[in-house]
Amino acid sequence: MFFIYIIQLLQVLGQDDDPIHTSIIHGSSDLGYYFVNIYVGNPPQRQSVIIDTGSSITAFPCDACDQTKSCGIHLDQYYIRNNSSTQEELDCKSQFGECTCLRCLNQQCIFSISYSEGSHLEGFYLKDQVIFGDLLMEANSVTSVFGCTTRETNLFKTQQANGIMGLSPKTNTSLAFPNIVDDIHTQHNGMNLFFAICIGRIDGYMTIGQYDYSRHQKNSAYYTIQYMHTQNKPVYGVKISQIKVHNKTILAGADLQSGGGSFIDSGSTLVNAHPDVTRALVNFFVCESANCPQMQFNDDLACYVYNKTLHGSFEQFISFFPTYQFIMENNFIFDWTPRDYLTKDMVQHDAYCLPVAGYSGSVRMILGQVWMRNWDIGFDKENLTLTFVRSNCSSDQLKHNFTADDWFQNELNQSNITVKTRYPPKNVDQEFLYEALKIVIVVLTSIIIIIFIVCIRKRNLSKQNKKGSKLPEAEDEAQKAVQKNVVVVQ
Structure with missing residues (x-):
């Protein structure tokens, strides 16, 4: 345990101004996801979990999962329940925050979640001490x-990170247990119901309870908008009135606000949209240089090949591409620049694509990770707002003098040793639909049972009525026989 403290202290050395609940984000677009480390139990056991604003559950494999069959090999050792003196299993009547156990089996509070691309998690719930923040000796x-995951499939089984940390607005409601953000707010005085995610091209950082202002440039501009969510759509929805390129509207609000x-x-790794929206964005992905080759499509993404001899530095190369302006409320213009969105192809290392x-x-x-890059985005769950501030989202330096060449070259070097994966969008309504379906099944089952009971009772009553109606007839026949015998005797 002492060595874990030393390692973590070295990792954050020189970052004394960070809030205590600050954690380095690890990952990249090549890896397909970004994750943080949390520390679970007493003594703490490290667990790597993907940060997911579209999910409401935090889960990772524990010692109840068979690593050879049901769960994969991940970065950290499975959480061992008996090694923690503070762990407690939830039963069917357990309540925590605003949520009471929704599903029960063999006196265990259980969960089962499936995503549209095929990934699946199932297991049971536990309660234990959790630390968020790389300064273990300071973070409470x-x-x-x-x-406690006992079965995982597809991407959940093959990914390096152990599990997932759900950060959606659905947490701490009647449909989902609180997450670490909710718990820090309710159990630590002075901590806001707030978290911020700053995703870089490689790595980044995340804070809970407040912004990490020490990592923002002086005189930074902060833009705040309302996010939209309902019980049926438990997501961080944003209202985009239009998207512009070169001050020309390429998509109107009606195209961006329809449906979900x-x-x-x-x-999610990429920006995924309706084909009409995708087509409009790709049509303006034009390399404005005579030396640019023809655009090509790799894995359905529009790409251009970078050639240092023809295009010069990365800084020069990215200047050939347009900036997409997302117009939002309060006159906020979200600039999605080539420095942010150009994504290296997973196979052709010298090709850069519109993700x-x-x-x-x-x-x-x-709007997946590639859209969030190089913005420190604050999620205020109490006031239902999102705040955006530009940042280089560096995980290890507070200075802001990085160039595009620093970023892209570092990314290129790391990509040679990274397992390349893209995480498709999941059906974020899946959990809600599952609970709704469960309620419908319970109601239907109850109705069927009631109908069955009513039918049985009616059948029994009918038998009794028939028996009751035949009894007087039998008595009449007996009386007639007696009278006949009397006559015979006479």
């Missing part, structure tokens, strides 16, 4: 509920 623990609208999902892909599900626009 909170009591938190999480899932637009929302931020840190668990926009079609979405075959319901009409919506899913």
Whole structure:
């Protein structure tokens, strides 16, 4: 345990101005996701969890999962329940925050979640001490509920990170247990119901309870908008009135607000949208240089090949591409620059792409990690607001003198040793639909049982009535026989 403290202290050395609940984000677009480390139990056991604003559950494998069959090999050792003196299993009547156990089996409070791309998690809930923040000796623990995964499939099984940390607005409601953000707010005085995610091209940082202002440039501009969510759509929805390129509107609000609208999902890699929206964005992805080759499509993404001899530095190369302006409320213009969106192709290492892909599900626009890059985005769950501030989202330096060449070259070097994966958008309504379906099944089952009981009772009453109606007839026949015998005797 002492060595973990030393390692963590070295990692954050020189970052004394960070709030105590600050954690380095690890990951990249090549990896397909970004994750943080949390520390669970007493003594703490490290668990790596993907940050996912589109999910409401925090879960990772524990010692109840068979690593050879049901769960994969991940960065950290499975959480061992008996190694923690403070762990407690939730039963069927357990309540924590605003949520009471929704599903029960064999006196265990259980969960089962499936996503549209095929990934699946199931297991049971536990309660234990959890620390969020890389300064372990300063960050205080909170009591938190999480899932002990006993079965995982597809991407959940093959990913490096152990599990997932759900950050959606749905947490701490009647449909979901509180998450670590809710728990820090309720159990630590002075902590806001707030978290901020700053995703870089590689790595980043996350804070809970307040912004990490020490990592923002002086005189930074802060833009705040309302986010939209309902019980039926538990997401961080944003109202985009239009998208412009070169001061020309390429998409109107009606195209961006139809269906499920637009929302931020840190668990998805790309920007996924209706084919009409995707087509409009790709049509303006034009390299404005005579030396640019013809655009090509790799894995359905529009790409251009970078050639240092023809295009010069990365800084010069990215200057050939347009900036997409997302016009939002309060006159906020979200600039999505080439420095932010150009994404290296997973196979052709010298090709850079527009990370926009079609979405075959319901009409919506899913703003994934590549859209969030180089903005420190604050999620205020108490006031239902999102705050945006520009940042380099560096995980290890507070200075802001990075160039595009620093970023892109570092990304290129790391990509040679990274397992390349893209996380497709999940059906963020899946959990809600599951609960709604469960309620419908319970109601239907109850109705069927009631009808069955009523039918049985009616049948029994009918038998009794028939028996009662035949009894007087038998008595009449007996009396007639007696009278006949009397006559005979006479």
